[in-house]
Amino acid sequence: MNKVSVVLPTYNCGTYVGVAVESVLQQTYSNYELIIVNDGSTDETDQALAPYLCNNGHIRYIKQGNKGHAGARNTGIRAATGDVIAFIDSDDKWLPEKLGEQVQAMEEDPEVGLVHCNVYGFGENQEVQVRGPLLTQEQLQGYSGYIFDNLYFRKIIITTTTVMIRKSCIDDVGMFDENMTRYGSEDRELFLRILWKYKARYVNKPLAMYRNRSDSEGQNYERMIKGQEYVYEKITSLYGLxxxxxxxxxxxxxxxxxxxxxxxxxxxxxxxxxxxxxxxxxxxxxxxxxxxxxxxxxxxxxx
Known part of the structure; x- marks a missing residue:
């Protein structure tokens, strides 16, 4: 049974991080470790996490100076002892079956390097809606298998909080690009490098919940555009497209x-x-x- 290293980076998210941690601790799959990386928070994050850090063998807590999403996730990857790595952002949460469903999907095909799933979206008022539709068998072909082209040409979206990746694949292609810290989109860039070589598998269920926040970095559109420009310049050059x-x-x-x-x-x-x-x-x-x-x-x- 694969051990899962769950990497949870957090920066000034004390209001929400406890909900994310709770959702990991409530997983029905028990063979996991939770690596929380406090990326230089200056708010009440330490206090919010304190109740979870006492006598909990699942959790490892790392504090560092601020390095951004890519740097914080890479710190978690370096500390990971699991066979596979799953990512959750500190303002998101998972359904209890998330790890179990995805581990099963990965174990069914040794050529799969990345597993992802459908996701609920919810806002600050807790209103929940499915972010993406459940797919037909025909549509599933675009989300599973060798899907580099589909992600590159923006035919599909892969949300980081839904993703599970074999550690060996990250060892092969490298970690998140920390040069992208000032832009974002480092997740898309890593997924493209993985999918260039490895198959994906899609679990056609919403097993994660993505929080839409008005103050999120994801609302900085100019920054996101710069990041995506960087991704396409880099990936096109890297693979001679x-x-x-x-x-x-x-x-x-x-x-x-x-x-x-x-x-x-x-x-x-x-x-x-x-x-x-x-x-x-x-x-x-x-x-x-x-x-x-x-x-x-x-x-x-x-x-």
Missing amino acids: PQSSKRAVMSKMYQEWAREFYAKGRFADGLTNQVKAIRANPIDMNAYFALKRYARFLFSRAT
Whole structure:
């Protein structure tokens, strides 16, 4: 039975971290260790964690200066003694069957390097909804197997708090890129390196819960865009992928961000990203059509 090392990085998340820890301790799968990495918190994180650290053989607590998500997760990976590693962010939580279901999926196929699953989204008011739909058998093919292309070309999303990875795969391809600390998207970059060589397996159940927070780093859109630009530059160069592929995916990325900005009423930022989409891939006619639609919309608002 595989031992799971659960890596939980936390930075100034004392309000929520106890809920994340509780969800790990309530797992039905018992062969695990929980490695909590306090990444230089200055809030009440120590006090929030204190009740869990007394006489609990499952938990190891590491404190360090602030290194960001990538650095904190890498500290946890270095400390891990398990055969597989699972990640949970300090403001998320898991359903009790999460580890057991994913270990079983991994043990059924030794060629699988990464297991992921569906996820619930919930907000600060605790309202819960499924973040992604349950998939049909045909759709599942895009989430399991050799799915590098699907992640690279943004056909699927893999949420970090749903992921379990064989430790041997990380030993092979390397850990999180700490150069990305100032940007984010270090999880996407690592998953792409793993999926270049290894199969994925998708558990078609929502076994994790992702918290949507208004003050989350995930709301820093400009930072996220910079991170994703870095990912595609690095991965395209690392594996010698065609520049046409990079242009296509960058155009798609900017169009997605344009829609996000428009939906939030940030019309100038939306137009900026729509223009970036055209510059990234001038032969993508969808980018021109989208720009035309948005221009008409903005003109109608102004008249």
